[in-house]
Amino acid sequence: MADNMQFDLVSPERSLVSVPVREVRLPGTDGDLTVMPGHAPVIVNLRPGMVVVVDDSGTETEFAVTGGFAEINNTSVSLLAERGHARAEMTQDIFNEMMAEAHRRRKVVEEKHTAGEEVVAAAVKLLADMEAMGTHIGLDPNQANFPR
């Protein structure tokens, strides 16, 4: 069995990362999961959180993503995220933007009466996940400037 696989992080605007890796840890909507070479083919929904990529030498690289989905098969992991940033690039400003977006979404669905309970719950969860991610990497989720 091959001991590494191809990892691609793709955003709608461009391809962000494409490297061979040994292990990928993903924040799935139903819980985290680790993917290693030879994984069964799965398509997983992701929540906002940190993706950890481990390369051949065991070095870990972290990326913050705002949700999306990952296509996994035995030789590759393709992560399609609306926004993805290397942890080093994650500044308070970028995080504030993400938070503001999540707040705005929640507000929109809450104000709309046609939206079902699940939709509102999903938006609330998205916001909570986003906050958790910020706290995890040491950024303040309360600095975001958004209309309440």
Add this chain to the structure above:
Amino acid sequence: MPSLKDLKNRIGSVKNTRKITKAMQMVAAAKLRRAQEAAEAARPYAERMSAVMAGLTASAQGSDNAPRLLAGTGSDDRHLLVVMTSERGLAGGFNSSIVKLARQRAELLRAQGKQVEIMTVGKKGREQLKREFAKQMIHHVDLSEVKRIGYDNARGIADEVLSRFEDGGFDVATIFYNRFESVISQIPTEQQIIPAVTAEGGEATGGADSQYDYEPGEDAILADLLPRSVATQIFAALLENAASEQGARMSAMDNATRNAGDMIDRLTTQYNRSRQAAITKELIEIISGAEAL
């Protein structure tokens, strides 16, 4: 017969025009390259998205509880046309060709007794359409402040379209844009985005993709993916449109530059002839004056 002075002025002004069109052509060429790069860079995401979508839609198509974004509302009486044009003119037939296609479509739908609503992206399309369809124009997205089209712009448009769909505003949504074929050819294209169109031969790829397990579940992923796919399609269309706009402007300005050059040649010939005629006339006058003595 214009005087020599007039001709000289005209040659000067045409030369200035040529300088401007030449500069615009070069600016468009530089922007075109950037726009093409952006479109190229966005391709991997869109391709994978549609591959996953094809697998999912093929299996969800038949089921009764397929999401409305995929299965539709069950009727096709109300149409939303999203017409994407540019914010600036001087791009040859770029804007008119999209507007023409959209107008034909709108008239056809109206003739069939369907209800039509129009949403415009870009100032030029709105200006051309509001004469005939003033009552049908329901929304306009202004991108004049946007220097570089980002996914956020597409998301904004997609959110607007989706929220109208959820509120029951329409049954079918179609986008109109120019597909970039080459610098000299842009093809006005219409593409239905809601309900989602399953790719031709979806069965074949569906068979290959069904090896995938889905987590949390096919329905949940599909529900999450469909709105994203709408945004991705709009984003791709915006990028194609941006590249087409620059391509169209480049060839329009190239033509204009060439025409200005031809005009300068013609005017210069005319100027030289008039000058020669004036000299000849003067000579004749002198000679005939001398002979008369």
